[in-house]
Amino acid sequence: MWYLNMNAVMAMAGMVLVLALTRRWADNKRLLLLAFNLCFLLLFSQKLLAFYLAYTALNYLAFLFLSHTSRFRKGWFILLIAANVAAVCSLRLFGMEVFTHPLFDVVMVLGLIYNVLKVIDALYFAYFFCKDARAKVVDYFNYILFIPTFTSGPILKFRDFMADTKQPYRVDAAQTESSIKRIILGLFKKIVLVTWMTDVFDHLSGQELYTHQSLFLMVWFYALIYFDFSGYSDIAIGFGRLMGYNIPENFKKPFQSPTLTQYWRNWHATLGDWFRDHIFIFFSRQTPTKWTAAGLSILIMVLIGLWHGFSWLYLLWGVYHGVLIALENLLGKTTVNKKKVSRTYFYARCALTQLLVTAAVIVYSGKSETVLHIYRGLLNWPF
Template sequence: MWFLDVNILLLLIAAGFAIMILRVINHNSRFKLPINHIMAISTLVILYSIDKKLLFFYVAYILITYAFNIILLKAKRFKKVLFFTFSVVAILPFLFGRFDNIFLILGIAYTIFKAIDSFYHTYYGEQKIDFLTYVNFILFLPVFTSGPIHRYREFASTMKAPIKPSVENISYAARRIIRGFFKKVVLVALVTIPFVHLQELTPTWSISLLLIVMSYLLIYLDLSGYSDIAIGIGALWGIKVPENFKKPWNAPTMSQFWRSWHVSLSDNIREHIYVVVVKKKITKLQGGLIGFLTMIIMAMWHGFNLPYLIAGTYLGLILFIENIFSITTLNRRTANAVHFRLRCLTTNFLFALNSLVFTLPHDRVLPVLKGLVSF
């Protein structure tokens, strides 16, 4: 994992403090240093120190996708065809890595989402993408391998008005980084030990239930821990990184759950599908189909295999049903407290069932599910 490599972590933190110092100098001087240029150059140097081939790939990817944005902006004819074609081409490195596995391009999955978001920005917003901002957008190292995912418009805004350097900001960044490592290193280890032991036992309803709860915890602690570290290091760089987890255990429906769990990814996919499908108020059927497609795409994004497809279909059907029957939301203020908590528990349990696909060997998932009815 990116942040668990001490050398890379120190490089990112050192770069963050260097950029923070430069921002202080700019604040107190008439002569303004080109910090955005320095950020881009330092990022390229860090990538070069990690892997030369990785650097050359991303330089080529940035130049090609930026050229696509220029063509999209200037195109008068066949704009829709170009938009679709460029999006497919941007995805090809990810597909190649999934199907062939000759090499794995670090960070490509999240980079693709950002590249396609830039196409949406150019195609629908008809606004030019600034090249320097685009380089920093694609290569922003704190979120490079596992998000959270910026949208181009959001990233451009925070580049223009970065977080002001202060003692409070350093303190905030340190707290988020420490919290992230505590989740990823300490808590994940504490949950993993009994989780591995329980897998060796014959599944009964109690063992299966414990495995499901621990599976949920492992995924949450790992992903939210990474997000905490990314947000903390991003703050040092002066860039606001979006929150990825917003107390998902307080979500009473699956639709609300996905507005609290891995938010930047689910929102990115859902909203981009929404833009293509419809621009006005959507019907229940359209909303259900958008939710269903979002879950299928997210499943395939994790991997091209049958268990992931089944998991995506399962979650997609829940979202589809919620939309069709208009049960996508439940207001905590107006709902009975006991009813609200039961709905939250049910929603999180339904998601936890899906989490087994990502934490257990695939041949162990079905026995654990069957164990729930073994008394």
């Protein structure tokens, strides 16, 4: 979101310059970054800043409590996660105008579905590492409020962010060059490609559709969301690394995934990793059976669908992907080793995976009217 506003981009570029000029100050990456994060949110929205100060402070206290308490730890752990999930769900319902309240402002939900995942990851760390789970208040606030990944990820892992925090600010010429190139590439995707592709999609989808047009729009929209989100990730990764933090990759050649299981490790990788790690850890501490893995696959994909939006379209999208991944687990087809199969077989499996993804990708538009219009067009033969 920030990256379509040149003032925000220049502010982050200015922060990178300040960090570079103060690199000899041991705490520059911690204290100056916190000041930048807070000032950025203040200028964007006072309500947003007030909400996140309260939200982050409460969760930091919960983090400290969970890491030091010895009684009923599992119960507190579940309760704290449930409280965060309930709070996010409530705010999203307010944003959908299911509920109304004069104190609610839609800006409060900005980035919340990403930040709650970071909060829960920190709670997991506190629960499993107890008193060894340490984080100073400055570093915890920076973790939640980190501006480059605030609104759309990639999703940062608590442990990795804290490890980066302990390292002094070191960004050499090669890192600077590669990060700037990454930012320029991301801006090109977001501002040039996505803008043009969105205009084309809106123009064509507003017309009466036939089979070939609906098929074209589904493929076109798939490419559109790839450039949109990978562009955002490129910019976030570039600025994050210029600020001294190793932001994880979000897209790892997803179009060369021979199974849906592998696809979700490569497309929006940090989201798939988060749900897989946390759900499997919670429900299956040991290696799961095929049936357990299949059931958890459906649960994870349904949760990912509802995470994207509270609608029957996202629910069905989650069930669709979950059932397909469950079948891969039951049939023992979750992975394909490129070195052990023929080139033709490998790329045929990649093509099949992309076909299955494309069949449901239009759901990401979030508009039921558009989705149904395009699906109806598939049945509208031009002869």
